[in-house]
Amino acid sequence: MSSVPKYITAKWWEISDRGKILCTLCPRYCKIGENQSGFCYIRKNIGGKLVTTGYGHPTGFAIDPIEKKPLNHFLPGTTILSFGTAGCNLGCRFCQNWSMSKARTDDIRSLNVSPETVVKIALDHNVPSIAYTYNDPTIFGEYVEDISKLARQAGLKSVMVTAGYIDKNARADIYQNIDAANIDLKAFTERFYYKLTFAHLNNVLDTLKWLKNETDIWIEITTLLIPDENDSPDEIKNMCEWILQNLGEFVPLHFTAFHPDFKMIDKSPTPLSTLQRARSIALKQGLKYCYLGNVHDHEGQNTYCPQCNTCLIERDWHSVRFNHIINGKCKNCGVDIRGIFNNL
Numbered sequence: 001m002s003s004v005p006k007y008i009t010a011k012w013w014e015i016s017d018r019g020k021i022l023c024t025l026c027p028r029y030c031k032i033g034e035n036q037s038g039f040c041y042i043r044k045n046i047g048g049k050l051v052t053t054g055y056g057h058p059t060g061f062a063i064d065p066i067e068k069k070p071l072n073h074f075l076p077g078t079t080i081l082s083f084g085t086a087g088c089n090l091g092c093r094f095c096q097n098w099s100m101s102k103a104r105t106d107d108i109r110s111l112n113v114s115p116e117t118v119v120k121i122a123l124d125h126n127v128p129s130i131a132y133t134y135n136d137p138t139i140f141g142e143y144v145e146d147i148s149k150l151a152r153q154a155g156l157k158s159v160m161v162t163a164g165y166i167d168k169n170a171r172a173d174i175y176q177n178i179d180a181a182n183i184d185l186k187a188f189t190e191r192f193y194y195k196l197t198f199a200h201l202n203n204v205l206d207t208l209k210w211l212k213n214e215t216d217i218w219i220e221i222t223t224l225l226i227p228d229e230n231d232s233p234d235e236i237k238n239m240c241e242w243i244l245q246n247l248g249e250f251v252p253l254h255f256t257a258f259h260p261d262f263k264m265i266d267k268s269p270t271p272l273s274t275l276q277r278a279r280s281i282a283l284k285q286g287l288k289y290c291y292l293g294n295v296h297d298h299e300g301q302n303t304y305c306p307q308c309n310t311c312l313i314e315r316d317w318h319s320v321r322f323n324h325i326i327n328g329k330c331k332n333c334g335v336d337i338r339g340i341f342n343n344l
């Protein structure tokens, strides 16, 4: 593997007052003093310049089913090369990946992998796409930008799995060569975002509207339902109404089950009945595709035709048993099924 320096000069920053640097990559807008790091740990002020220690230093690679991202309407049944780095720009108390997200690049075993090598790994393993995932890829945006550009040239797709907490100028750069995104809409109240993630709901909604209105990127949404925090029928209803009004009825919505982790070990895992209730609300509100994750639920895993209700993709956990979408249409009634489909 070709070598990458320990850090490179970052994009998206400006000089601030008293020798500090203002990072303009995400809405946290950290002001960072000499030799200090921002909230996400991997962006640091060295010698009056902002550098990123994430570029070229993933924590490892995996080849996952694309359904694990989760994406159910983007190349179903294929695999995807997946990686992340140390650090994160959110502070979720329920983080299910905290050994990475709460680590600095030096604290965790990080590799040394150039963008060219990432693309080569995907090609060598014959996977059609690359996922920037595990921690939040916003914070290693320079690396995403370079890899996704090369990936597109090589005929590979790129997928962001992210909380969508990103500044509007930076996102225009980072998403230029992205094909699909799963946005973690963590809840639909500012109380939840502020108290449990140290971020803000409106910035995430703004990213979702931008993706829908100003890009061709395929989007799906995931909400981890946490008992008594974001699972009330009213909150689910409000969220679905917002999605319908702003993103339309065809955006797939995934409700996934929480398990106690990190700083939220006092809560019970999400009951299956809560997830099923949320899915019923979403479908009743008018969303056409709603899925359940981290649980076994036959109906909640499959894709049904929104017109004739034929089961078009049957899944078992992350594997696809059959796919009856032909050229992007229901094989029974011929209606368009939204997404980017292959025929297996």
Ligand code: SF4
Residues within 6 Å of the ligand: 023, 024, 025, 026, 027, 028, 029, 030, 037, 038, 039, 040, 041, 043, 088, 089, 138, 139
């Ligand atoms: S990307 Fe990191 S350093 Fe920059 S504003 Fe966000 S949390 Fe702070």
